[in-house]
Amino acid sequence: DAGVIQSPRHEVTEMGQEVTLRCKPISGHNSLFWYRQTMMRGLELLIYFNNNVPIDDSGMPEDRFSAKMPNASFSTLKIQPSEPRDSAVYFCASRKRDLQETQYFGPGTRLLVL
């Protein structure tokens, strides 16, 4: 298995631009998580999907952030408009909802908003 795939791996953009991050979970996994990691806040959960349905989006910082999961093999996290404080590493993770409970993280997208 290729593991969780994220794209792009690096993104540099200017303030005000729209940013779209993409994630392909591990095949057969039915839970998907979006995290943001910064030095100041550590690893923050933004949103969690189960069977393509958003279950908990309480971590989404504000209306500028939105996430979708149109099918079991694809999810997007969109920031519009982007701001310098959004600069962080964004991780997608997937999990199969069984006794294992292990989350598998993607390689992350390093976002820099100038």
Place this chain on the structure above:
Amino acid sequence: GENVEQHPSTLSVQEGDSAVIKCTYSDSASNYFPWYKQELGKRPQLIIDIRSNVGEKKDQRIAVTLNKTAKHFSLHITETQPEDSAVYFCAASISGGSYIPTFGRGTSLIVHP
């Protein structure tokens, strides 16, 4: 909700020494406790986990202990090596449900050659 405290935030040891990282949790219903290792610029990766029906689990130089009564669990690394240098995260969650894992803030472990 669940709250996970992790200590220390940084830990510096000499190669060959042991390292211990401790976490406490608040929700007595939590029963699954994974540990992740994140090397610089890489993704967090699971290194070991423990469920509440056991008190200790070992995997070569790594071990995890769990004290359900006190609601704390620890990661023990013996005979540390420079390649053990990384940030380690603990987490707590309820197995089998939609409960979301809560992560600690991480411990930066530095192993000096």
